[in-house]
Amino acid sequence: MNTRLTGILVLALATGTAVAGQATDPTAQHAHDHATVPTAASAAVTAPQTEGEIRKVDVAAQKLTVKHGRIENLGMSPMTMVFRVKDPAFLTQVKPGDQVKMTVERIEGALTIVALQRVP
Numbered sequence: 001m002n003t004r005l006t007g008i009l010v011l012a013l014a015t016g017t018a019v020a021g022q023a024t025d026p027t028a029q030h031a032h033d034h035a036t037v038p039t040a041a042s043a044a045v046t047a048p049q050t051e052g053e054i055r056k057v058d059v060a061a062q063k064l065t066v067k068h069g070r071i072e073n074l075g076m077s078p079m080t081m082v083f084r085v086k087d088p089a090f091l092t093q094v095k096p097g098d099q100v101k102m103t104v105e106r107i108e109g110a111l112t113i114v115a116l117q118r119v120p
């Protein structure tokens with residue numbers, strides 16, 4: 001058996017829209033109209049949201065046990081696991097059985113819930 005690995009093809013998703021800068025027009029023709037640009041209020045949260053169900057709230061350890069769906073940004077399959085929380089207030093906002101949407105990021109090696117909201 002001569003299996004030959006020819007290497008891994010990495011698809012670099014080049015979203016490179018090479019915008020050729022602003023044309024500084026000396027005639028001062030303001031061609032760009034100031035259309036209503038959507039306010040970047042939600043720009044702080046970049047990672048996608050993950051659905052989950054709270055299983056356990058550990059206030060002392062500041063941890064939440066969550067049965068979570070697939071976490072796209074971490075490449076993690078659905079499972080039940082313990083998370084740290086970025087904000088201790090999260091621990092008072094949910095209780096076992098609550099359906100939530102959350103954003104999980106790896107902070108200093110620990111999987112941490114950085115945003116959490118209950119789903120009615």
Ligand SMILES: [Cu+2]
Nearest residue numbers: 076077079081
């Ligand atoms: Cu997990």
